[in-house]
Amino acid sequence: MTSISSRRLRKELSEIQSEGCPTGITLLSADNFETWYFTIEILGESLYQGEVFKLMFRFDSSYPISAPAVQFVVNQESTAPVHPHVYSNGHICASILGTEWSPVLSVSAVCVTLQSMLASCKSKERPVDNDRYVRYAPDNPKKTRFHYDDDTV
Numbered sequence: 825m826t827s828i829s830s831r832r833l834r835k836e837l838s839e840i841q842s843e844g845c846p847t848g849i850t851l852l853s854a855d856n857f858e859t860w861y862f863t864i865e866i867l868g869e870s871l872y873q874g875e876v877f878k879l880m881f882r883f884d885s886s887y888p889i890s891a892p893a894v895q896f897v898v899n900q901e902s903t904a905p906v907h908p909h910v911y912s913n914g915h916i917c918a919s920i921l922g923t924e925w926s927p928v929l930s931v932s933a934v935c936v937t938l939q940s941m942l943a944s945c946k947s948k949e950r951p952v953d954n955d956r957y958v959r960y961a962p963d964n965p966k967k968t969r970f971h972y973d974d975d976t977v
Contacts, residue, residue, distance in 0.1 A: 829887045833857040836931050849935045858883055861897070862935055870943045878902040879938070880914075881931055882964070891925035893966045894934060906948040909941065913958045915965040917951065922966075 837854050845851055845862070852861040860881045866872040878897040884890065896904035896914035904914040911917070920929065920937050951957065962968060 828889075829883065829885050830857050832888050833883060839930075840932065846932055846936050846939075848939055849932070852878070860931065862931075864935055864939050864942075866939060866942045868943065871945050871948050872905060872942050875905065877905055877942075879935065881934075888927040888929070891921050891929075891966065892931070892934070893964050894921050894938075895965050905942055906950060907942060907945055908947065908949055908951055911951055911954050911957055911961070913961055915957070915961060915968065 834857070840851055840854075848865040848867045850863045850865075852863060854860040860883075862879045862881070863876050864879055865874075865876045878901075880895055880897050882893040884893075895916060896902070896910060898904050898912070898914040904910050904912055909917045916938065918938070918941065920934065957968075
């Protein structure tokens, strides 16, 4: 990890530990500056009311200049939300994690954005190319060139 990346992550973690996470978001672990885990709960009336999802953030040495790799954890205990921008392997097609990333964004801001994305969803359905994508997807969602064209779901 570069000193810029480590310094930024240390600052973000310190803020989370002193001020807490935004409502509905919980830090599960941040044992190092490579991988952090959060839960995200959608509050209020929504299709996901009462559901809790687990998020994994992976940081490389170019953070915060480049976005972290963010995905929902999919294993025996956790599933990805059924959403038009979330693949069944947990990969998220969201411009904020790709072309719209900005170094001023924080881990907490990404969590809130994903929480909002889920809260505003009008239909629980997978992306139309889910099966094909999941079959050939790389382990790291940052290696996918998503096409961002629908902000209405």
